Amino acid sequence: MSERQEQVRQTSQKPDFSVVPNAMSNVKRVIGVMSGKGGVGKSLVTAMLATLMNRRGYRTAVLDADITGPSIPKIFGVEQNKAEAIEQGIVPVRTKSGIAVMSINFLLENPTDPVVWRGPLIAGAIRQFWSDVVWGNVNYMFVDLPPGTGDAPLTIFQSLPVNGIVIVTSPQALVSMIVSKAVKMAQMMNVPIIGVVENMSYFTCPDCGKQTNIFGESHIQDAAAKYGIDLVSRLPLDPRISALTDQGLIEEFDEDWLTVFADRLEVMEG
Ligand SMILES: Nc1ncnc2c1ncn2[C@@H]1O[C@H](COP(=O)(O)OP(=O)(O)O)[C@@H](O)[C@H]1O
Ligand SMILES: [Mg+2]
Known part of the structure; x- marks a missing residue:
């Protein structure tokens, strides 16, 4: 057994949700x-899902756990904000539509400073985002996990009570392998997979409406079906999306690509 497998085995045998949430927090559902x-x-998918649930009237939060590559503040256009500390803990920053967000950027003196921390320090920061942030009442918290299926996301599954996972892939990626890794990790952690999103899946010509699979035919349905995942969405490569993210205006997106995910989340127990 490799060191990595051994680590996963140990953690899966002894799930450790020991990080106690802030006394002022009551988070009903955590989606990784x-x-x-x-x-x-x-x-992008994290921000769009949060926006959809917030629009439906749920108290929504985003925990930016991608400590070395935080991009949530920029997508929401709040990257110049600083998190305020009060006696009870750190107050999350609110987006224009009222989503509560916490990111390492809000704690750095200069948001363009690189975070060059090592694993344990990063894990500590993520735990603190759970224990020291005054989240208040939250119906849906979306966690923008660090990329990959290695140590960093593992730490989060050990520390936070994640209720479900959304997998995001691109069509060039070895989709089947990524899905299988995510599925294995989810099984070990006893967390259900809600669905898979294939991003940049196709391009629709703005002039003639013709849909082109830029990276070849999609295999996402097959990969999902293989692992019993019935919820799949495909997002197009769309210059309007990059414009909205660049301008920090993602809350203005007006497409129904992820509506089926919002419907599914809405019936999720919490
Ligand atoms: N479907 C899309 N259409 C156009 N641009 C996209 C699309 N998806 C992502 N992008 C752009 O690609 C970049 C990376 O997306 P991001 O969500 O930050 O990726 P990740 O969090 O996986 O690293 C961003 O600048 C975003 O605007
Ligand atoms: Mg990112």
Whole structure:
């Protein structure tokens, strides 16, 4: 057994949700958004799911656990904000539509400073985002996990009571392998997979409406079916999306690509 497998075995045998939430927090459902690698749109999907649930009237939060590559503040256009500390803990920053967000950026003096910490320090920061942030009452908290299926996401599953996982992939990625890794990790951690999002899946010509699979035919349905995942969405590569994320206006997106995910989350127990 490799060191990694051994570690996973130990942690799965002894699930440790010992990180106590802040006394002022009551978080009903925690959804982890996971990807096989960076740059596939994990933060985008996190932000869009949070926006959808917030629009439906639920108290919504985003915990940016991608400590070395935090992009949630920029997507929501709050990257210049600083988190305020009160006696009870750290107060999350509110987005324009009222989503509560915590990111390492809000604690750095300069948001462009690189975070060059090692694993244990990063894990400590994520735990503190759970224990020291005054989240208040939250119906849905979305966790933008660090990319991959290694140590960093593992730490989060050990520390936070994650209720479900959304997997984000791109069509170029070895989808089947990524899904299988995520499924294995989820099984070991006893967390259900809610569904898979294939981002940058196709491009629709703005002039003629023709849909092109830029990276070849999608295999996402097959990969999902193989692991018994019935919820799949495909997001197009769309310049309007990059414009909204660049301008920090993701809360204005107006597409129904992830509506089926919001419907599923709405019936989730919490
Ligand atoms: N479907 C899409 N259409 C256009 N641009 C996209 C799309 N998905 C992601 N992007 C852009 O790609 C970049 C990476 O996305 P991001 O969500 O930050 O990825 P990750 O969190 O997985 O690293 C961002 O600049 C984003 O605007
Ligand atoms: Mg990201």
